Amino acid sequence: MNSIEKLTRIFTEFPGIGPRQARRFVYYLLTRAEGTLDDFAKNISELKKEISVCEDCKRFYEKRSGKESICNICLDHKRERGILMVVQRDIDLESIEKNGDFKGVYFVLGGTVPILEKNPENRIRIKELESRIKNDKEIKEIILGVNWNPESENTGIFVERFLRPITEAHKIKVSHLGKGLSMGSELEYTDPETLKNALKNRN
Amino acid sequence: MNSIEKLTRIFTEFPGIGPRQARRFVYYLLTRAEGTLDDFAKNISELKKEISVCEDCKRFYEKRSGKESICNICLDHKRERGILMVVQRDIDLESIEKNGDFKGVYFVLGGTVPILEKNPENRIRIKELESRIKNDKEIKEIILGVNWNPESENTGIFVERFLRPITEAHKIKVSHLGKGLSMGSELEYTDPETLKNALKNRN
């Protein structure tokens, strides 16, 4: 297997990339200057050296001094530390962060709990979330910021139940993202479950 | 212009139908038996004779005795007459009705108010809605059951403002369908406006 094939195979494992597009990537790289490729390679091999997992929220962040272990969001004194949004993946956190409306802090579960999973504790950082809540007396509300699909809902239910002893003991409110019409929704094409929630959550 | 072309032209005005599909419809009809076409024609010419507009909710309904002027939903004593859902079109009413969760009654505006429209009163049945509310002392809540897009939102705002004198006088609550995540939503792909509402409407 030559370099073209080896790289094609690597790109094929990228999310959403099939063999054809993977091959196009390699030809694209072949038309770049050698220096550009060296830069690219350097960025890749240094990625995990420069990026760390935040001890508090578990998201990926760029190390500044190389010594600190907490990300800039968690360190930001202007954030409302009483509201903790629990999300499945870094990309969800980014989507909310880009929006700018959420002023609280986050916790990244790092995964999803499949339906009927026997060891959900191994799938997501539920123990770390529990100890985070135990150690942080400021938290007053936990928002379950999960997607709306069966596996994500299952993840939210598992998290809510697992945390119940501590959320009840600490009198922490657990809330869920609002469900209803999304931008662009037409009633004619809205599925029954969404419509039901739009009606229930009318305001 | 022959019959094929005349019918093609008629079908081209159907919602969502281009000239090519219109032509396919005509060829489809040509392959049917003559009796089938006569039946079809009869159904069309009788449609408006059998279907009437309900005096109360303005939706299309099938006349039973030929004398009554109120549809079966409006006549149904089990419906909560205190909750009035205002919708843009019959098809929206049907979508909600199929869902089965809404137990109140309806009013069909019969249109949409374009942004910057000078005579919105001519676009929708706002006067009829106003007099319906004036005459119906039971109404306690009006739900603006409009789609979520700029023109529909504009329609909802116009209706709300137009009715304000009477809703305030009668102490009628005006509510809006809940906005937030729709079934299948992933935070990564959710637009900022929907995300903002999902956060605001958390529960």
Place this chain on the structure above:
Amino acid sequence: MNSIEKLTRIFTEFPGIGPRQARRFVYYLLTRAEGTLDDFAKNISELKKEISVCEDCKRFYEKRSGKESICNICLDHKRERGILMVVQRDIDLESIEKNGDFKGVYFVLGGTVPILEKNPENRIRIKELESRIKNDKEIKEIILGVNWNPESENTGIFVERFLRPITEAHKIKVSHLGKGLSMGSELEYTDPETLKNALKNRN
């Protein structure tokens, strides 16, 4: 079942129309004037009275005097009567006719022969095609103007074999539409079978 439901069901049988769009059609009709619907109905019930099947090419055409039995294409003396294009459906004939490059005459098979069909003679007008050829000494070439998909190819093969005795006896050339790159084709995305033909049919 009321008129709305009856018409919805009829429209659901139209090619490419699901129950939702069928329902929209009915609501669209309900918003038309009664006179418009009567016109529409009249067009439908007269469709088959005004349109006839041409005795020569079997396509649908509009009767002029009500007496003639041959369509305007077949009557046109400027067409090359020596070249006969055999197509599956009227719509294929129209597509070619709109193009304007073909100057010969047509024959509409009126269907397709499914693979493994036991009685292909019942599926298409093969007997009528055979007798057309027998009676028309002018024909020098038959173009099999079929789509390129398995069932259509099967139809073409059946027609070719069925006609072989007569085409050989009459020394009629049987040809097939050229295969190769279609407008917009990129070699990268072209399927192997098309590529193979593009190469073989290079010119």
Place this chain on the structure above:
Amino acid sequence: MNSIEKLTRIFTEFPGIGPRQARRFVYYLLTRAEGTLDDFAKNISELKKEISVCEDCKRFYEKRSGKESICNICLDHKRERGILMVVQRDIDLESIEKNGDFKGVYFVLGGTVPILEKNPENRIRIKELESRIKNDKEIKEIILGVNWNPESENTGIFVERFLRPITEAHKIKVSHLGKGLSMGSELEYTDPETLKNALKNRN
């Protein structure tokens, strides 16, 4: 700009990749082991060291001994050296090669000539192609293996005209890939230009 952003920006320049998917790629990489990333980086920086441009056909190929300058296709004695297929990009060559029906040799132009381009010689390897043909007395046919879209057709026309003196002098036949129905084509949806060619190239 941190490593995540730098890499995201690099991936955004990949063909067909938007900023969102680029970001997903980076998160995907962050979840890989450090060794895997080092491997990936190594493959990238070595890509251009291991891959060379063939002196004969100009395609990218893997150097074997590090000394030879001709690719395996050009060295293969079983290929028909009399037929030269001129393609725009390496990926086109691969598509044809995967097909297996073409037994001749190739020349990769490495680009496309935009319509109204003033210096087409700078856009593609036309001088190299010319000298290849001058030096190779075996060539009897040149197939212009270009895509079917306006820029690619323009490229083919430019190549054909530029080479005319030499192809006429050497009595080299210049051919074009066949045009017509592609697999899956239905006459009803086939564009006029393709239909015209399918008719002209019937066989």
